[in-house]
Amino acid sequence: MDEINVARKAIQGEEEAFIALMHMHKEALLRTALAFLKNEHAALEALQETTYRAFKKIHTLKEPAYAKTWLIRIMINYCQDQLKRGKRFVLSEKNLDLPVLDNLAQIELQEALSTLSPTEQQLIYMKYFQDVKIKDIAAIEKIPEGTVKSRLHKTLRTLRRYLEDKGEIDHV
Incomplete structure (x- = not known):
């Protein structure tokens, strides 16, 4: 099933479609979180929070074709909130993406x-x-x-x- 159909079904409330949508974009979301937070543990936590927020608001996504950009926007907002709260992380070779x-x-x-x-x-x-x-x-x-x-x-x-x-x- 293509991304747009999966997104449509997720918007309609199908939980399995939402899970499939998150799996499709998991790597891009993690890379985004790592780019901002520079810490693998924090990035995984950000992915969990983004998944939760997206699940609660998936019905508000108007255009299924923009599901990925919508998810990335949620991730960016979360990461920026974390950085604003002063949860900055030490740069290390291991977690530099x-x-x-x-x-x-x-x-x-x-x-x-x-x-x-x-x-x-x-x-x-x-x-x-x-x-x-x-x-x-x-x-x-x-x-x-x-x-x-x-x-x-x-x-x-x-x-x-x-x-x-x-x-x-x-x-x-």
């Missing part, structure tokens, strides 16, 4: 990302770590696609300047 790079490059990239605002970090994580399309980011954030593109451009320019100042890259 970045592409396979050498350890120094991972640390440098994480340091560069940490200079961004939470909104800018979220944008980078969604676009480049989760491969969320600009159209879907716009739907999640409830802003025009052009705004997403301009914010992404500005954020990348900020990262580039930071890395140039640190001597990490030697070209524009």
Whole structure:
């Protein structure tokens, strides 16, 4: 059964369809939680809370085609709430969810990302770590696609300047 049909059935209250929907998007949700919380235990807890919140509100999902973006939005909101409450976690190689790079490059990239605002970090994580399309980011954030593109451009320019100042890259 395809994702849209599963989402439709979940919206109608079928528990097994909801479970199937969560299984379809479990990896993307965990990667999102790890990107924000940087701790495997906290990410698993976030997945549980997101599952609970989604189950309680699945009937409010209007468009089944956006089930994944809806779930990711719930996860992001939960993670941001956790970070606002001061539940910050120590960065370690074990729980850093970045592409396979050498350890120094991972640390440098994480340091560069940490200079961004939470909104800018979220944008980078969604676009480049989760491969969320600009159209879907716009739907999640409830802003025009052009705004997403301009914010992404500005954020990348900020990262580039930071890395140039640190001597990490030697070209524009």
